[in-house]
Amino acid sequence: MITLSGVTKVYPRRGQEPVVALDDINLEIPTRDIHGIVGESGAGKSTLIRCLTALERPTKGVIRVGGLDLASVSSGQLREARRTIGMVFQGANLLDARTARENIAIPLRLAGMPSSKRTKRVSELLDLVGLSDRGTSYPSELSGGQRQRVGIARALADNPSVLLCDEPTSALDTETTEQILGLLKSVRDRYGVTVVIITHEMSVVRQICDSVTLLDSGRITASGRVENVVADVESALSRQIVPPPPLAPEDARGRTVVDVAFTSQPGEPTGARVLDAARELGADIGAGTFETIGSTQVARLALTVDPDDVARVRSAFADIDVATEVRA
Numbered sequence: 001m002i003t004l005s006g007v008t009k010v011y012p013r014r015g016q017e018p019v020v021a022l023d024d025i026n027l028e029i030p031t032r033d034i035h036g037i038v039g040e041s042g043a044g045k046s047t048l049i050r051c052l053t054a055l056e057r058p059t060k061g062v063i064r065v066g067g068l069d070l071a072s073v074s075s076g077q078l079r080e081a082r083r084t085i086g087m088v089f090q091g092a093n094l095l096d097a098r099t100a101r102e103n104i105a106i107p108l109r110l111a112g113m114p115s116s117k118r119t120k121r122v123s124e125l126l127d128l129v130g131l132s133d134r135g136t137s138y139p140s141e142l143s144g145g146q147r148q149r150v151g152i153a154r155a156l157a158d159n160p161s162v163l164l165c166d167e168p169t170s171a172l173d174t175e176t177t178e179q180i181l182g183l184l185k186s187v188r189d190r191y192g193v194t195v196v197i198i199t200h201e202m203s204v205v206r207q208i209c210d211s212v213t214l215l216d217s218g219r220i221t222a223s224g225r226v227e228n229v230v231a232d233v234e235s236a237l238s239r240q241i242v243p244p245p246p247l248a249p250e251d252a253r254g255r256t257v258v259d260v261a262f263t264s265q266p267g268e269p270t271g272a273r274v275l276d277a278a279r280e281l282g283a284d285i286g287a288g289t290f291e292t293i294g295s296t297q298v299a300r301l302a303l304t305v306d307p308d309d310v311a312r313v314r315s316a317f318a319d320i321d322v323a324t325e326v327r328a
């Protein structure tokens, strides 16, 4: 379990107002969760991750990782605590002059593991990330996805209980991103590590996160199980995770676009009921998005409606508890 209680981080600035990068953050991330931290640039995501690695000390508040209060431990305990936290960086951050094997061995070397044990452990890790045949390659000889696999192997070398990932897939294409996310998920399933991922990619949240926190100007504006967060279809975070479908202007010519959003559980007839209502009201379905997250199905439809009918359509959907909004 990772717990943050009242965590505030203020950066003083000479001659200027101080920056409040984190403002009274309270958050619990259960063991084995994959937790996404999202937010605009400057929201405080990197500051939060630096505080979790104890590279940065909060101005106020308590951070506990696995029961240990990072602010009050001795420097020896802090070194130990850091060994239980693996870091995965954007673009992997490998040493260019070292092979994949040598990069993965760095934390083991620092931990004083004898050479023969180290060789065995590095082979295990290369196998785990699917790179058994690339141990002697240098980073420049590896693809972006392979470099990130080496980065993940290095982060796992010392058997951490927490994996902190800072934009781990933002330098990768869609297919490679999926492979890396699949690897992180299998690492969590196999070793029970808690994974915290900072990301600006909502697809990462959709694909692998169990829970998510939205930061805005250093404050938490939404947080919870992804399934529950997306079910609140009118919230900003739900819209970011499952956005309304795009609609070409020519498909809406002369009509008003009304966005409709609803959730359903498997076997529920909500979708059919909404489609029937749209047909009866004379609304056309311009586009639709459907996502299943956990056991929640989220649907967003862009309906095109005669401008004179908008109020009637919205009121009819409100009667069956379906959220609508006129697209600007």
Ligand SMILES: Nc1ncnc2c1ncn2[C@@H]1O[C@H](COP(=O)(O)OP(=O)(O)OP(=O)(O)O)[C@@H](O)[C@H]1O
Pocket (backbone or CB within 6 Å): 011, 012, 019, 020, 021, 039, 040, 041, 042, 043, 044, 045, 046, 047, 048
């Ligand atoms: N060392 C520092 N000194 C002064 N201000 C800082 C420092 N580090 C971060 N900040 C400020 O704190 C706020 C949060 O920054 P942070 O880097 O945590 O945001 P972020 O969400 O990670 O942004 P990005 O997505 O762009 O990396 C910003 O206003 C930033 O300018």
